[in-house]
Amino acid sequence: MRETPGFVWTRRIVLTALAAFALAPVYVMLSSSLKPLAEVQDAFHWLPGRLTLRPYVDIWHTVPLAHYFVNSLIVAASSTVVSVLVAVFAAYGVSRFRFRGRRLFTVTVLSTQMFPGILFLLPLFLIFVDIGNATGVALYGSRGGLVLTYLTFSLPFSIWMLVGYFDSIPRELDEAALTDGCGPLGALLRVVVPAAVPGIVAVGVYAFMTAWGEVLFASVMTNDTTRTLAVGLQGYASQTDVYWNQVMAAALVVSVPVVAGFLLLQRYLVAGLTAGAVK
């Protein structure tokens, strides 16, 4: 395409505006987290008048942030591991076998994505309480219940993405492994999984981000000891007198792990999305 000056200028202006829009909250987080309390209570200014790292120290004492952090980490990491495992098996089944109900399975699993979360929030809560009463396995208020819930949130999309990935791996590869005497599971673990590492990484990042960012179920299904960052941070920001510099510092701290992971693995994630969404 030959680019006209009009096009080049449109591009500059529009892309700059979009970048500013995308980054505005990040800038506010960063600059406000370096301001003393008096400055964030006063009218907004783009640059801090006086730089301080105080908020980054205070956040760990004002609220049990480290505790929330550990809870979020345990919940997100466990649900990611289980979700990826389950998705790999399911996607292998859908990609490599033709069986009755295959279509029904994919449609059912994908359509759960469109349910309004609010519709099954309360029933799920009641089921967890019932299971707890019947078997003594505490799901309500525990991290386990949250792990169970979150991994199903990422499952449909993960399976979909992995099916796309597995389909692009030549069948000849796993059939060669089968003739070499591997069982179907051997073929999956020795041939398909190693060839699909980028896709699996993408699914893992997606599952982690889903669990790390969820608010609705976390706010109903957790108690004081299992509270995750999503709930803890919100409580932090809705006190009567909000320490905005601290809240911004905390928001930045909890964002860094996921944003860094996402941007580092962006290429895989985009490729995985492409395999699923653009077919």
Next chain:
Amino acid sequence: MTVTASTTPPPAAELPATTSLRPRRRSRGAALPYLLLLPALLLELLVHLVPMVIGVVMSFKELTQFFVRDWGSAPWTGLGNYRVAVRFDAPVGQALLHSFLITCGFTALSVGLSWLLGTAAAILTQQGFRGRALLRGVFLVPYALPVYAAVITWSFMFQRDNGLVNHVLHDQLRLASGHPFWLIGGNSFAALVTVSVWRSWPFAFLCLTAGLQNIPRELYEAAAMDGAGIWQQVRRITLPSLRPVNQVLVLVLFLWTFNDFNTPYVLFGKSAPAAADVISIHIYQSSFITWNFGSGAAMSVLLLLFLLLVTVGYLVATARGRDADA
């Protein structure tokens, strides 16, 4: 995501992978595929499908806080909850209708704007230029940030006295007279749309960028040979080629935005202002604040029916459009 009931897989996807010489693996371990799917199926059943069925059952019960411990014993009320929900001249129905209309307006605006920004960004970054990779990373930041961290930051930016928005609009640009409230009153709708678009457009950008990579270069070269300028190429080649991606993208954005709970919940707290009382928050309130779960369940079922209807209608309409093109 095509919902057709055919059991035969699409032939195009099949042909290169299996040839007729190689028999399908049905003979060896017919149970195996089911075993592979079993964990996923069980989990989806436990967390999504069974609760949904229970939710439907609950919508026919008069389930108030007295029965939460033993919800099965709540008295049946038939269609009572539904009747109350759709009686639009009474307070409950009126509030639901109001909330539904607000959600429709909010969704239309948010999806439209997100699509517009995503398309513009995807098309403008299609050609190589210096800093393009960096810019793509920047555009994905809103998508990568945890919702609550980002939305809490927005709520700080929308603060009346110490927020960025009023500082820019009033102190710097002199566009607003005085410092308006953004998180209560009429302006809250605009605030909600802004945050929602901010969160959604990177996803549109991501999908459309991927879609652009499938357009053969030759098309552009041929068009350039015929003397088509760059804007004409965008209009005649790029936009039509993106139609299949757009069909999926718009549906996904619609469902996400319509059901979005996290954004309004974090932005406004438990009770959203009337101007931004979207349906998910409205149902949450009627369930957990007033403790009337039967009524909340009935509203959720109505919401699900509406979404199903729209989705099926949309898929039928776009499938027909595709046939008409062919």
